[in-house]
Amino acid sequence: xxxxxxxxxxxxxxxxxxxxxxxxxxxxxxxxxxxxxxxxxxxxxxxxxxxxxxxxxxxxxxxxxxxxxxxxxxxxxxxxxxxxxxxxxxxxxxxxxxxxxxxxxxxxxxxxxxxxxxxxxxxxxxxxxxxxxxxxxxxxxxxxxxxxxxxxxxxxxxxxxxxxxxxxxxxxxxxxxxxxxxxxxxxxxxxxxxxxxxxxxxxxxxxxx
Numbered sequence: 001x002x003x004x005x006x007x008x009x010x011x012x013x014x015x016x017x018x019x020x021x022x023x024x025x026x027x028x029x030x031x032x033x034x035x036x037x038x039x040x041x042x043x044x045x046x047x048x049x050x051x052x053x054x055x056x057x058x059x060x061x062x063x064x065x066x067x068x069x070x071x072x073x074x075x076x077x078x079x080x081x082x083x084x085x086x087x088x089x090x091x092x093x094x095x096x097x098x099x100x101x102x103x104x105x106x107x108x109x110x111x112x113x114x115x116x117x118x119x120x121x122x123x124x125x126x127x128x129x130x131x132x133x134x135x136x137x138x139x140x141x142x143x144x145x146x147x148x149x150x151x152x153x154x155x156x157x158x159x160x161x162x163x164x165x166x167x168x169x170x171x172x173x174x175x176x177x178x179x180x181x182x183x184x185x186x187x188x189x190x191x192x193x194x195x196x197x198x199x200x201x202x203x204x205x206x207x208x209x
Contacts, residue, residue, distance in 0.1 A: 096152020
């Protein structure tokens with residue numbers, strides 16, 4: 001029992017250190033965050049497992065809207081990555097007001113796409129390269145985006161409760177936007193910095209040019 005209480009205090013301390021004034025709101029997102037995480041993990045493994053059965057040219061078609069990063073300067077790559085992650089996280093979080101469905105779709109699609117992309121890259125360059133290219137920034141970026149989707153899912157839940165006469169949509173929207181500005185945006189900024197500086201270094205250190 002004492003160990004459980006100690007673990008609870010440790011978790012509270014970690015939340016306080018990372019999220020400060022937003023820790024209570026983040027704590028309220030534990031359920032939605034768990035749901036989004038499970039959907040993401042399932043979709044990730046599904047995308048990897050089904051990667052071999054997907055049409056070979058489809059991945060290239062899906063990547064066509066994105067600019068060719070090789071020809072861009074480092075600051076331009078950084079700004080593109082940051083803007084892409086921030087915009088998508090914010091838009092799909094806000095769309096969560098539509099009964100929480102859009103964040104779930106976004107989470108499932110991104111998990112599947114990342115799994116499929118990982119499978120394709122690992123076939124071409126090996127699993128070690130894939131892990132080195134995704135993990136350094138992914139450990140920050142993925143949980144942060146999932147937290148944003150959890151906030152969107154919570155928005156939808158509060159709207160449903162409001163229609164039942166007991167929700168607090170306004171307070172939930174305010175809490176979600178504060179969390180995004182004060183915590184999610186800085187974490188996505190950190191992830192983008194890691195992606196353009198640390199990730200290439202890790203890839204190089206494990207033996208890839």
